[in-house]
Amino acid sequence: MPSIKEFQVTFDCAQPERVARFWCEVLGYVVPPPPEGFATWDEFHRSLPREDQGAWFACVDPSGVGPRLYFQRVPEGKVAKNRLHLDVRVGTGLVGEERLAVLEAECARLVALGAVRVRLMPADDENESCIAMQDVEGNEFCLD
Known part of the structure; x- marks a missing residue:
């Protein structure tokens, strides 16, 4: 059986772009270019059904090493x-x-971003x- 070479981490959320941009700042990730034929992601999203x-x-990780993070809108809120x-x-x-000094400094940076x-x-x-x-939507994570 072949090993899995690549995976994506998917977040259920209410505001996909807001949560994605938060995680870009946390991890140093970037928003990939919009699909061919669109100058911006806003233009692409406006082309979709309402x-x-x-x-x-x-x-995505700009180095290509880390997994893609995908954020999808779901109707229900986080309950547990x-x-x-x-x-x-x-x-x-x-x-x-x-270690504590590094954790506290990063915590302060992330709190300023809405964590x-x-x-x-x-x-x-x-x-x-x-x-x-x-x-920013209450999903738990740890600074380790």
């Missing part, structure tokens, strides 16, 4: 904890106060410190 306008948005979340690895290899800090999970015998957060 009910499909703004129904999805995507962003995510069963899957992203860990944003900003403190890899750091420990103690040095919500949930709580600090301090280091224990098995894990280093991390910060639980929520994106």
Whole structure:
């Protein structure tokens, strides 16, 4: 059986473009060029039937290494904890106060973008410190 070479992470959300642009800022991702024949994504979305306008948005890793992130509009709101979340690895290899300083600095940057800090999970015998957060629509993620 061949191994899977590529995957996409899909987010259900109310405002796909807003959430996608937040994650572009978090991860250094970019919005890919619009489809051929369209100067902008707005122009492309306006060409769709009204009910499909703004129904999805995507962003990609400019290096081509990370997965594509796809955001699709769904009618229902978020009602429970995510069963899957992203860990944003900003403190890899750091420990103690040095790790906390990096996590706190990144947390402050993301809060300014609209994220919500949930709580600090301090280091224990098995894990280093991390910060639980929520994106602009309440999806959980961790600064790790």
